[in-house]
Amino acid sequence: MINKRRPPQRGPVALVRLQEDAYDSLARALELCRGLEDLEPGHSVLIKPNYVGLPRRPYVPPFGVVTTTLVLEALIRLLQDHGCRHILVGDGGLVMPDVETGTEITMALLGVPTLARRYGIEPVDLNQGPFVELESEGLKLKVSQTALEADFLVSLPVLKTHSQCRVSLALKNLKGCLHLRSKQVCHDAGLHLDANVARLARLLYPDLAVIDGRYALAQGPFATGRARRADLLLAARDALDADLVGAELLGHPPQEVLHLAETARLLGRGLELPPVVGDLDLAEARMDLPHDFAWADPYTPEVYAKAGVRGFLLPKYDASLCTGCSYLYNPALVMVLVAGQQAGGLGGVELLTGKRTAPSGRARTSILMGNCIIKQFRKDPRLGQRKVLIPGCPPKLSQVEKGLAEAGVPVKLDYYYGFLERLGRRYRPEDGFLPADFQPQEEA
Numbered sequence: 001m002i003n004k005r006r007p008p009q010r011g012p013v014a015l016v017r018l019q020e021d022a023y024d025s026l027a028r029a030l031e032l033c034r035g036l037e038d039l040e041p042g043h044s045v046l047i048k049p050n051y052v053g054l055p056r057r058p059y060v061p062p063f064g065v066v067t068t069t070l071v072l073e074a075l076i077r078l079l080q081d082h083g084c085r086h087i088l089v090g091d092g093g094l095v096m097p098d099v100e101t102g103t104e105i106t107m108a109l110l111g112v113p114t115l116a117r118r119y120g121i122e123p124v125d126l127n128q129g130p131f132v133e134l135e136s137e138g139l140k141l142k143v144s145q146t147a148l149e150a151d152f153l154v155s156l157p158v159l160k161t162h163s164q165c166r167v168s169l170a171l172k173n174l175k176g177c178l179h180l181r182s183k184q185v186c187h188d189a190g191l192h193l194d195a196n197v198a199r200l201a202r203l204l205y206p207d208l209a210v211i212d213g214r215y216a217l218a219q220g221p222f223a224t225g226r227a228r229r230a231d232l233l234l235a236a237r238d239a240l241d242a243d244l245v246g247a248e249l250l251g252h253p254p255q256e257v258l259h260l261a262e263t264a265r266l267l268g269r270g271l272e273l274p275p276v277v278g279d280l281d282l283a284e285a286r287m288d289l290p291h292d293f294a295w296a297d298p299y300t301p302e303v304y305a306k307a308g309v310r311g312f313l314l315p316k317y318d319a320s321l322c323t324g325c326s327y328l329y330n331p332a333l334v335m336v337l338v339a340g341q342q343a344g345g346l347g348g349v350e351l352l353t354g355k356r357t358a359p360s361g362r363a364r365t366s367i368l369m370g371n372c373i374i375k376q377f378r379k380d381p382r383l384g385q386r387k388v389l390i391p392g393c394p395p396k397l398s399q400v401e402k403g404l405a406e407a408g409v410p411v412k413l414d415y416y417y418g419f420l421e422r423l424g425r426r427y428r429p430e431d432g433f434l435p436a437d438f439q440p441q442e443e444a
Ligand code: SF4
Pocket: 184, 320, 321, 322, 323, 324, 325, 354, 355, 369, 370, 371, 372, 373, 392, 393, 394, 395
């Protein structure tokens, strides 16, 4: 029987230090927020981590990008100690076979199959369905039946900022429970992403939110942001309450986070911060993590201006790029950056992607990346004399390399892989960035 999930009864928000023993820290947070009060031992539980996507290779640093296995395993043990025997861990991550990423691959990289053997939990790729079509405020979305039918839904996101939504916490995390097409619909050309995340909250609302703050990420949601070790745990029965505190913690006043403001409006609530309990003072723990990258002018990323890249117009991404094209935007930006530093100038090329970025009217060559922008602008008179189309939804990374080369920009995928290698070296174990946090703990 499909249950349109409603917000649970509210309680305090727990903010605690994530100590050496993650189990003890999480137990304390859940006790403080009375997080398991409504959970009966016979209930089925779905844990929804943030598994946006890690490729099998090359290595991409996971810090602040995906939920740590450290906190996931602690939660599984706590639920089992509570008496729960039917526990699922599910997400519907980015699917890009050409870069070898998908939910199953991400789960394998993070040791979820080992947790399945050790604890008898069930990993689920929510992308595989089934789905139920539901409507919220006029928006039709196909929602995971598994998520709707679980007796108890736990949202287990990372403490991260998001370049389009400012923060991506317990409510935004639920977008992974949608059919791929519905995820894309949320990134509509009218830029209603925040409103659509709030609409989803009317259909699917967790019974518990646990925000994994082992690491926090600035300029998220991908590894191109900058992670820091934070050692925090946030937990609350009510996801909006958890997110209001999480946003504040990241340095983003809740009234500026539109999907939180809209969710509050739809629930008939205000944006005042709920009571916070635990061993940390919110004001003292507050970080100021930027969510966005700077552009020197509407067509020039600041990093291009600083590096002296000339002759390439790259309009800033907007909320109409869904995860697939967003994922490709970064390699394109990085490859052009390296090529642009080596070449004298790039000859007036523009790269358009997403669903609504219009041609500048100033380029000699226009690259249209992705089916949406091709459909929208392929006949636009403002396009340059030469047009390079990179079809796909999303296109393949190798096609992006080929398309840029065809437009006369001498790029190589190796430039991007070299960048990832440098990113990986940024995070050193001696500075507290521990790959072991993303693997099951050693058995005693
Ligand atoms: S082409 Fe890109 S922006 Fe359009 S729906 Fe596909 S992934 Fe999203």
